Amino acid sequence: MPRPDPVAGKASGWATSRISIAKRLFVSAAILSFAILFLAGALLTAAYRQAAERNFDERLNVYLRALITDIATASEAERVGPDELSDPQFALALSGWYWQITRLDGDQRQIRSSRSLFAARLPRLSDLGVPVGIGGARQGYAKGPDDRRLRIVERIVDAGDDGIYLVQVGATTAELESAIQQFEAYLTVTFTLLALALIASSALQLRYGLAPLRQLREGVAAIRRGEAESISGVYPLDLAPLAGELNLLIGANRAVVERARTQVGNLAHALKTPLSVVINEAALEPGPLSAKVTEQAAIMRDQVGYYLDRARAAVRAGMLTGSTEVEPVIRALLAAFEKIYADRALEFSLDAPFPIRFLGEKQDLEEMIGNLIDNAGKWARSRVNVTVAAETLDRDAERSFFHIVIDDDGPGLPANRREEAIARGRRLDETKPGSGLGLSIVVDLATMYGGGLTLDASPAGGLRAQLLLPSTQNPPEPTRS
Secondary structure, X not given: OXXXXXHHHHHHOOOOOOOOHHHHHHHHHHHHHHHHXXXXXXXXXXXXXXXXXXXXXXXXXXXXXXXXXXXXXXXXXXXXXXHHOOOHHHHOOOOOEEEXXXXXXXXXXXXXXXXXXXXXXXXXXOOOOOOOOHHHEEEEEEEOOOOOEEEEEXXXXXXXXXXXXXXXXXXXOHHHHHHHHHHXXXXXXXXXXXXXXXXXXXXXHHHHHOHHHHHHHHHHHHHHOOOOOOOOOOOOOOOHHHHHHHHHHHHHHHHHHHHHHHHHHHHHHHHHHHXXXXXXXXXXXXXHHHHHHHHHHHHHHHHHHHHHHHHXXXXXXXXXXXXXXXXXXXXXXXXXXXXXXXXXXXXXXXXXXXXXXXXXXXXXXXXXXXXXXXXXXXXXXXXEEEEEEEOOOOOOOOOEEXXXXXXXXXXXXXXXXXXXXXXXXXXXXXXXXXXXXXXXHHXXXXXXXXXXXXXXXXXXXXXXXXXXXXXXXOOOOOOOO
């Protein structure tokens, strides 16, 4: 049996989202934390790379100035000589550390280089389009003699009569890249741990910060289940006014319900008393007119009773409080009907595997189940069985429901007449006692509570009536052996 749409949802027109506020805040905090940390990591890595390149360039410039100083020495006797640079890597073949001095003037270029170049040549940054920097020097990246990436600094030196020279110093960037990669690895690990810590702290903050909202929700749910009459507890300054307004709204709802009950009771008294007088007066003078008046007055009294009962049920169904344990109500009704149908020796049984509470008034539950059991008893041959079953669809929905299934072993009802059976005021067999309003009353009451009634064929051979009603909470999962 499909679950009907909640009445409250239809009336207010709101729609629910499966994503909670806590989940929205948590996901947004996690995304923003990762985004901010990623951006910070990228900026720190770029800043570290620039600083590392500056330090590396400074080291290369030290060697460059030493070579320039050697060229500018006044005489050959006073020169130290480039081969005497302090770093021994300049003497190892293809070590990745190189220097080169090229004389640019004259008919033939004279080139002196470190032993590490091993007859190879350094590329000129000017040929690669690298612009001149501060102080007339160029610095940039180029491919070295062994196809390794080199960081090169170069400068043109005018030694006057001694000539014009291009002085270059280059070194492999493996050490530089290794330092940068190591920094990136440390930064990644650190920021990942920081992100996880921020996410964990966000989860704790959300759990602590939204705890009053959960408390407020439980308070409203307790009122809806009939376990409390008002919202109680201590709330933060942000939520305390909301809790107070909800209590005022609940109080106003109770006041409206009480006024409606009083007016319905007054109307019942005002209508039933004159009808009783009309029936009694008509009975004093027997005749065709008296019989007709009595018949129509009795119909009017039934209809007035029906609509007054419906109005009372609508008032009760609109209240925020009230719940009834189902099993004791059904057992009391079955005991009563066993006495009523004692002459036919009907067998009444109940199957209720776990306790369920009906979210509504006890007298409405008695009226619905009583009408259905009475109808089954009228048609049953030997037995009537009542089963209480949990509704298993959409267990995460805002409202919980349960089934009451009533089976009899009577003649049953054809499928094309089942809808007609629950139509208001329609009787299928005039030989059976009653006003014909029983099933329609059940339908009206069940609909007011957000449930419904369906008729189907019973496995026992007769008619099956399935009543869907709201419960205070989801029943426990059945234990599987």
